[in-house]
Amino acid sequence: MDRQRLSSIAHTHHPIAAPVFGVNVNRLLRRAGRQPAARILDLGCGEAAWTLQALAHYPDGHADGVDICHHGLERAAAAAAERGLADRLTLHERDARGYVADGDYDLVLCVGATHAFGGFAETLESAGRHVKPDGILMIGEGFWQVPPTPEALAGLQATPADLTDLPTLVDVAERSGWAPVYAHVSDTAEWDNYEWSWTGSLTEWALDNPGHPDAAVALARAREHRDAWLRGYRNVLGFVTLVLRRT
Numbered sequence: 001m002d003r004q005r006l007s008s009i010a011h012t013h014h015p016i017a018a019p020v021f022g023v024n025v026n027r028l029l030r031r032a033g034r035q036p037a038a039r040i041l042d043l044g045c046g047e048a049a050w051t052l053q054a055l056a057h058y059p060d061g062h063a064d065g066v067d068i069c070h071h072g073l074e075r076a077a078a079a080a081a082e083r084g085l086a087d088r089l090t091l092h093e094r095d096a097r098g099y100v101a102d103g104d105y106d107l108v109l110c111v112g113a114t115h116a117f118g119g120f121a122e123t124l125e126s127a128g129r130h131v132k133p134d135g136i137l138m139i140g141e142g143f144w145q146v147p148p149t150p151e152a153l154a155g156l157q158a159t160p161a162d163l164t165d166l167p168t169l170v171d172v173a174e175r176s177g178w179a180p181v182y183a184h185v186s187d188t189a190e191w192d193n194y195e196w197s198w199t200g201s202l203t204e205w206a207l208d209n210p211g212h213p214d215a216a217v218a219l220a221r222a223r224e225h226r227d228a229w230l231r232g233y234r235n236v237l238g239f240v241t242l243v244l245r246r247t
Contacts, residue, residue, distance in 0.1 A: 001214040006221060008047075008071035009205045014197035015049040015075070018112040018140050019186040019239050021193070025050060029057045031182040031243055032136045036060040038106040041130050043096040044113025048076035048089065054107065055085050061106075066092045066099045097126060104132040111140030111241060120169065124176040128246075137178060137244045143169050145238035155232025166240060173244060182243040188235060195234075199226040 011017050016025060034040075037060040042051040045065035055063055067073055073091050080086040092099060096116045108131045110116075114123040120141050131137050143166045153159065164172070170180055202222035206215040 001217045001221070004069040004071055005214075006202070006218065008069065008075065009218065010198045010202050010222075011047065011072075012201040012205070014194055014201070015047040015079070016194075017046045017049065018241070019191040019194035020111075020140070020184065020241060021190050022053075024184050024186075024190070024241075025053055026057070028138065028182070028184055028241055028243060029054055032107055032138060034058055034061070034106045034136065039103070040064070040107045040109070041101065041105040042066065042109040043099065043127055043130075044110055044116050045076065045091075046072045046113075047079065048073075048091070049079075050109050050111055051076070051089060052079060052083060052085055054109070055088050056083075062088050062090070064090050064092060064101070064105075066094060066096045068093065068095055099130075101130050105130050105135060106132055107136045107138065109138045111138065112239075114139065114141055121172055121176060124173060124178055124244075128176075128178070131246070133246065135245075136181075138241060139244065140239060140241040141169060143238045143240060144236065146236055148236055149232070151231060152233040152236040155228030156237065163237075166238065169240065170242075173242060174247070177247050178244040179247045180242050181245050184241045186239040186241075191234070191237075191239070195226070195229045199223075199229075 036058050038058040040054050040063035042065045045051050045067045048065045051063045051065045080089045108127050110123050110127045114120050117123040117126045142163050144163050148160055199222040202218045206219040209215050
């Protein structure tokens with residue numbers, strides 16, 4: 001199955017596409033404290049759940065969402081139309097690294113998509129270029145909640161050096177000229193909700209479409225992912241969403 005299609009199906013019941021409850025998305029956006037006419041950019045927006053919620057918070061604002069996934073952007077456009085926000089959202093199907101903005105933004109989001117830039121430090125530099133001098137950069141990134149076990153590393157197909165612990169992550173931000181003014185660390189309930197939604201959505205799709213040529217692949221991928229999580233990185237991999245301002 002095409003990777004983008006698989007991801008789109010897996011996020012059917014969790015369009016936020018990160019282990020964060022909706023109430024905490026709202027809390028983060030409130031703490032960003034932008035004006036009603038804020039200009040917003042979401043790099044790696046997926047189905048634009050964060051983007052649309054930001055537009056709800058900033059009723060005179062406009063947002064640009066950038067992603068390479070056609071399926072996700074289709075759902076984003078449909079969700080924007082359903083919420084009456086289509087006239088304030090512009091979607092761009094392209095690599096976030098090559099996005100050229102017309103001016104700077106009050107709020108730039110990159111949640112769970114730092115891989116698009118090659119990592120956390122690279123995202124601070126690349127995404128930060130789009131932020132106004134007094135603007136906010138909001139980044140969601142993984143970290144080692146505890147030292148990674150061999151099972152966790154195998155499940156994630158990762159090495160210990162791929163992530164840091166949370167204090168080191170904050171140090172990297174500060175050395176790059178960004179100060180955290182707020183942050184949300186996802187808890188176990190948020191992770192469990194996200195992972196059960198991810199694996200469950202794929203499983204449901206496979207069971208509902210038994211004759212589809214990708215059904216067996218989807219079912220196997222859901223089982224593989226679930227085992228990697230439950231037997232590997234559950235309570236090892238953490239996730240933090242940082243609200244950052246330039247120092």
